[in-house]
Amino acid sequence: QVQLVQSGAEVKSPGASVKVSCKASGYIFTSYVISWARQAPGQGLEWMGWISVYNGNTNYAQKLQGRVTMTTDTSTSTAYMELRSLRSDDTAVYYCARYPPPWLVGGPDPWGQGTLVTVSS
Amino acid sequence: EIVLTQSPGTLSLSPGERATLSCRASQSVSGSYLAWYQQKPGQAPRLLIYGAFTRATGIPDRFSGSGSGTDFTLTISRLEPEDFVVYYCQQYSNSLPYTFGQGTKLDIK
Numbered sequence: 001q002v003q004l005v006q007s008g009a010e011v012k013s014p015g016a017s018v019k020v021s022c023k024a025s026g027y028i029f030t031s032y033v034i035s036w037a038r039q040a041p042g043q044g045l046e047w048m049g050w051i052s053v054y055n056g057n058t059n060y061a062q063k064l065q066g067r068v069t070m071t072t073d074t075s076t077s078t079a080y081m082e083l084r085s086l087r088s089d090d091t092a093v094y095y096c097a098r099y100p101p102p103w104l105v106g107g108p109d110p111w112g113q114g115t116l117v118t119v120s121s
Numbered sequence: 122e123i124v125l126t127q128s129p130g131t132l133s134l135s136p137g138e139r140a141t142l143s144c145r146a147s148q149s150v151s152g153s154y155l156a157w158y159q160q161k162p163g164q165a166p167r168l169l170i171y172g173a174f175t176r177a178t179g180i181p182d183r184f185s186g187s188g189s190g191t192d193f194t195l196t197i198s199r200l201e202p203e204d205f206v207v208y209y210c211q212q213y214s215n216s217l218p219y220t221f222g223q224g225t226k227l228d229i230k
Contacts, residue, residue: 035213035219037221044209044221044222044223044224045158045160045166045209045211045221045224046221047211047218047219047220047221050219059217059218061218062122062218095165095166099213099219106171107156107168107170107171107172107175107177108156108168108171108211108213109168109171109177109178110168111165111166111167111168112165113165114165
């Protein structure tokens with residue numbers, strides 16, 4: 001079945017970086033977009049950015065520009081999200097999700113199970 | 122960036138009643154790129170509706186989506202106990218930032 005499996009929870013110090021992985025299976029990885037979102041404790045969903053696996057294009061949320069980088073490794077069907085210069089307000093559950101390109105029918109599904117990143121000194 | 126505003130913030134209803142959740146966009150959204158999600162505590166969002174009105178695989182037919190342009194609606198025809206959680210809308214127009222609404226919490230009255 002189509003699924004996205006994310007890496008495990010992380011605890012980081014302020015100023016450090018974190019890299020979360022999202023391994024895809026059950027579909028042609030290079031045909032879709034992977035988008036990342038996060039959810040701080042008790043808050044709503046915040047969109048972070050997307051990467052088109054088929055052409056490498058990216059689009060990042062303005063507030064994260066310069067701190068976030070999204071990449072893919074097509075040999076392992078894995079997407080990565082790296083966030084640098086971590087602050088306490090980056091503490092959140094981070095999600096990846098598969099989005100269809102314009103020429104494919106379907107919706108944003110599935111989602112990964114989420115990765116908790118805690119930033120604390 | 123398209124801003125999505127969901128209303129109400131909290132909706133208090135009883136099982137068996139009908140729920141109507143609203144999502145209003147700051148500018149026109151192509152209906153092909155409007156989704157609704159359900160999120161239970163401690164879980165990832167679950168896709169309910171995409172393309173403004175198409176139910177995702179396995180979603181019961183008591184969930185329906187409608188709307189176009191800047192006004193979209195999620196309707197739950199007969200509330201079940203497990204429906205009392207949080208719902209989000211999202212637009213994901215190609216080449217634009219994908220934005221979420223702030224969410225509507227469905228509470229048991």
